[in-house]
Amino acid sequence: MYVLGIDVGTQGVRGVVVDQRGKILTSSSVPFAYMNISIEEGYKEQDAETWWEATRDVVASIVRGMNHIGVSPEEIQAIAVDGTSGTIVALDSDHHALCRGIMYNDNRAVEEAEQVQSEGSVLAEKLGYKFNSSFALPKILWMKRQGRELYEKACYIIHQSDYIVGRLTGRYDVSDYSNALKSGYDLLERKWPGFIENGLGIDIQKLPHIVAPGTYIANVSETAAKNTGLSTTTAVMAGSTDGYASAIASGAILPGDFSTSIGTTLTIKGVVKEIIKDCQGRIYCHLHPDGYWMPGGASNTGGRCLNHYFPEKRFDDYNQLVEKLLPTNAIMYPLIGKGERFPFLCGDANAFILGKYSGDIELYGALIEGVAYTERLAYETLQELGCQVNDHIYVTGGAVRSKVWSQARANILNKVLRKPFTAEPAMGSAIIAASRTIFQNIGEAVSSMVMIHEEYQPQRENVKRYEERYQLYKQECKRRGYI
Structure with a gap:
């Protein structure tokens, strides 16, 4: 009995098939040829068809791998898909994309975000966040204002992972409440709030029906089965955002547990008993499938700074040589771009x-x-807002491949880092797929499927040396007015 998790990220698609103990049977990944095909400054766009083509190729490769070892794709009981948070695309009545996908890090909707915040202030205050241009709802309002013909033709305006679910099942009208958070969905009332239609003039009928992650949507369609080799007996379940899936994959399931995922960006999520509110809009809370809340946020820093300075990606060589130079003589805030x-x-x-x-x-x-x-400052910010943060942090994302980076983080945070055996969002999606098919809930699925592979303990002498450097970093942030 297996489940398939599919992660549609910024740079490509990855899929992983695992059993009920979290053991990987097979996996595959396909990179996108381009991460941004827009030439407009501040715009970040990808072709939705590219998302599907990469997903199709990943799944087809996985099925071939299963057939090679004598395992039928009919043994995949369920699939879940995650995608980048705040990324949207408009579809016509035939489910064809009317435009390029507008990515989560697209900055075109700054003015619209201000109007959304004004009209949706009651919801924002209730849920404890602030709408900004990374949210999907301002992008939808921009689409309505700037592309009226496109908006009028749109039958659905959906999230990135919803599009892949649609290509797998033929259903494009369902999303999950982790993706829908940035589209303005009311997580407390479990409905689309009235201001979207009455204040912004956005037709709610164009937005998807919202369910919990792990909810059954439909089986794999005959068309998708022919294109991928999957079986039509396989169920497709509602997934989540990539950050949400990464947090699930980390093993963070109890109040006080937090996880950091460092890939292209730095994303933090945790588990608390009560909703955490931030009037400045730095964080927001997802609703946990087991009834807790998941506060967190995403920095514009992360692994992208390494790709920027070292396009040849000689990271394995650097990891072997850099340890003797740590702590370094330079203190950086390694933001690429502005904001x-x-x-x-x-x-x-x-x-x-x-x-x-x-x-x-x-x-x-x-x-x-x-x-x-930056990660440490983020955790201090969460604690100031009322979050309990345990003495251990679960870590996922591409950064965990570097032992020297993981050890430096343990020293700077002065916390134990716990790295799961399979540290990736696709694993989180697989767990979500299993949470209501193989298991009774997400907590049960995580307990069975997440295995801790390594731990990094803080080194006392380096903790002290990094403390001095971190305080200089923090002072410079204050001097510049960032905090």
């Missing part, structure tokens, strides 16, 4: 560096330290 969302909200934020580095190896060290300084 930050979390741990502070500042549209004018820019990168900074204190001190000097010598050569690429020390620069690499300063960059990974800088991401960790």
